[in-house]
Amino acid sequence: MEDGEGRVGRADRKGRKVMAMLEVRNLRKEFGQLVAVKDLSFTLQPGDIFGYIGPNGAGKTTTLRMLATLLEPTSGTAIINGVDIVKEPEAARPLIGFMPDFFGLYEGITAYEYLAFFAEAYGIPPAERKQVIENVLELTDLTVKRDANVETLSRGMQQRLCLAKTLLHDPLLLLLDEPASGLDPRARAELKELLKEIGAMGKIVIVSSHILPELSDFCNKSASLRRATYFFGAMWKQFCGNCSPPNC
Amino acid sequence: MKPLWQRWVVENPVFRYHLLGQTRLTVARPLWQVLSVALPFVVIYFWLAYQVATNGLPALVITLEVFALWLLAPLMTHSLFAMEFEKATWDMLVLTRLTAGQIVMGKFLSRFVMLLVFASLFTPLLWLAANREFNDMASPLMVLWGLKVQWVIVSWAILVSAVTLWLSYHLRRGMVAAAASFAGQVFVLFILPIFWALFLTLLQIAGAPDPSYLRLETLGRFTWFFSWSWLPIVYNPIVAAVGLLSFGQALTPRFFGAFGKASSI
Numbered sequence: 001m002e003d004g005e006g007r008v009g010r011a012d013r014k015g016r017k018v019m020a021m022l023e024v025r026n027l028r029k030e031f032g033q034l035v036a037v038k039d040l041s042f043t044l045q046p047g048d049i050f051g052y053i054g055p056n057g058a059g060k061t062t063t064l065r066m067l068a069t070l071l072e073p074t075s076g077t078a079i080i081n082g083v084d085i086v087k088e089p090e091a092a093r094p095l096i097g098f099m100p101d102f103f104g105l106y107e108g109i110t111a112y113e114y115l116a117f118f119a120e121a122y123g124i125p126p127a128e129r130k131q132v133i134e135n136v137l138e139l140t141d142l143t144v145k146r147d148a149n150v151e152t153l154s155r156g157m158q159q160r161l162c163l164a165k166t167l168l169h170d171p172l173l174l175l176l177d178e179p180a181s182g183l184d185p186r187a188r189a190e191l192k193e194l195l196k197e198i199g200a201m202g203k204i205v206i207v208s209s210h211i212l213p214e215l216s217d218f219c220n221k222s223a224s225l226r227r228a229t230y231f232f233g234a235m236w237k238q239f240c241g242n243c244s245p246p247n248c
Numbered sequence: 249m250k251p252l253w254q255r256w257v258v259e260n261p262v263f264r265y266h267l268l269g270q271t272r273l274t275v276a277r278p279l280w281q282v283l284s285v286a287l288p289f290v291v292i293y294f295w296l297a298y299q300v301a302t303n304g305l306p307a308l309v310i311t312l313e314v315f316a317l318w319l320l321a322p323l324m325t326h327s328l329f330a331m332e333f334e335k336a337t338w339d340m341l342v343l344t345r346l347t348a349g350q351i352v353m354g355k356f357l358s359r360f361v362m363l364l365v366f367a368s369l370f371t372p373l374l375w376l377a378a379n380r381e382f383n384d385m386a387s388p389l390m391v392l393w394g395l396k397v398q399w400v401i402v403s404w405a406i407l408v409s410a411v412t413l414w415l416s417y418h419l420r421r422g423m424v425a426a427a428a429s430f431a432g433q434v435f436v437l438f439i440l441p442i443f444w445a446l447f448l449t450l451l452q453i454a455g456a457p458d459p460s461y462l463r464l465e466t467l468g469r470f471t472w473f474f475s476w477s478w479l480p481i482v483y484n485p486i487v488a489a490v491g492l493l494s495f496g497q498a499l500t501p502r503f504f505g506a507f508g509k510a511s512s513i
Contacts, residue, residue: 065339068339068343069343070339070342070343093343093344093345094345096343098339098340098343100336100339100340102336103336103337103339103340104334104335104336104337105335105337106265106269106335106337107335108269109265109269113269116261117261117265117269118261118340118344120259120261121261121262121341121344121345121346122344122345123344123345162340165340
């Protein structure tokens with residue numbers, strides 16, 4: 001189903017037409033002879049938390065980097081709210097929040113200053129900046145650490161700070177590459193709660209992981225990636241009965 | 249479209265972070281610790297100023313500034329891009345609305361300001377030395393001389409900073425970029441002139457007529473006199489460096505003597 005502007009939509013369970021916020025069409029990435037991602041297609045709606053599972057080297061990070069406009073696909077594309085990420089990466093970037101699997105923080109500044117740096121870099125008007133930063137600090141439960149040096153924060157707190165940074169410009173699509181890696185069980189539980197909260201805000205969240213149970217209790221859609229090929233199998237259902245495959 | 253000054257400096261968080269955020273003391277230090285580090289520098293500075301005011305020594309001041317700025321330039325810039333890759337912050341930075349120009353110029357201009365601060369520390373010393381040497385501090389010619397010296401030294405430091413910044417981006421390793429930058433400077437400023445001198449010597453041994461117009465001093469002298477005109481607005485820092493070393497050689501023959509000897513065999 002397509003609207004007047006060429007955007008693709010689909011019907012929800014009650015038959016109402018819903019505009020697709022993210023549509024991935026035959027996304028493919030080749031590195032020489034190696035096919036890292038093979039013709040990936042799926043559609044996600046606002047509020048979806050999409051668990052993207054696969055072993056190391058399956059192509060999860062490559063997919064997320066392509067969706068984040070950091071890597072050009074060999075073929076295929078993705079449409080975010082009507083914006084083609086391949087044709088208009090500059091226009092797509094304000095709609096995307098990307099948290100890489102391995103990230104660092106700028107040294108010598110406090111958590112608040114770190115967020116202020118990115119708030120300015122994202123072009124948030126000065127009058128709104130303070131309020132936006134306070135909001136994301138509160139959402140990520142880091143208000144008490146606002147004046148702490150970023151280097152003194154624990155790994156879990158740094159992860160949340162990076163997520164706060166990713167939420168600053170209010171993106172429609174959140175791409176989180178293995179956000180729970182390196183976290184202790186308590187920090188993982190906190191992160192899950194936070195992601196549920198973000199999903200409830202109507203954003204599309206794509207979370208990658210190579211650990212199946214890690215995503216099972218908060219993702220409402222999921223897919224597995226094995227050797228660059230996307231599949232949905234019985235094995236996944238066994239672990240994650242309440243999840244459904246994305247619309248592909 | 250906003251003016252460049254606003255985009256590159258005023259509304260550029262990259263510029264402010266590298267100028268202020270990255271350089272400030274992140275842990276509060278007691279006053280005695282700060283003073284114990286700062287005081288020796290202050291004492292040395294004033295002792296040097298006294299020595300220069302008493303004995304002149306413009307070549308010494310020039311040499312000190314050359315070493316300070318030309319060593320500091322790679323040290324200050326080597327990690328500006330490499331740190332983004334080493335700390336994995338690059339992806340997050342490029343996904344913001346900052347343009348490539350804002351990122352590059354923000355980093356470069358932050359170091360340019362620091363270079364100017366360091367250069368300004370040497371300005372009073374240069375002035376004192378010139379006054380002792382030429383006995384006329386107020387002469388416009390002396391002011392021009394000081395400006396020319398600063399121009400030559402700072403322009404080379406800027407060139408080195410820019411090259412190191414480029415290396416930092418392409419090599420993605422700060423220490424490698426710094427090492428390559430230092431090596432490049434040593435090659436251009438020391439090895440290349442020696443090769444040139446050897447080449448001229450071989451020419452003479454082979455029986456060629458004395459190519460005095462090719463000598464390093466000739467080039468340096470020409471460069472130096474050229475710099476007295478108003479033309480150095482298009483000054484090439486590499487030529488400037490040769491001119492500076494040649495001028496230093498004239499003032500302190502023992503220090504720079506090796507070049508003179510080698511090229512006049």
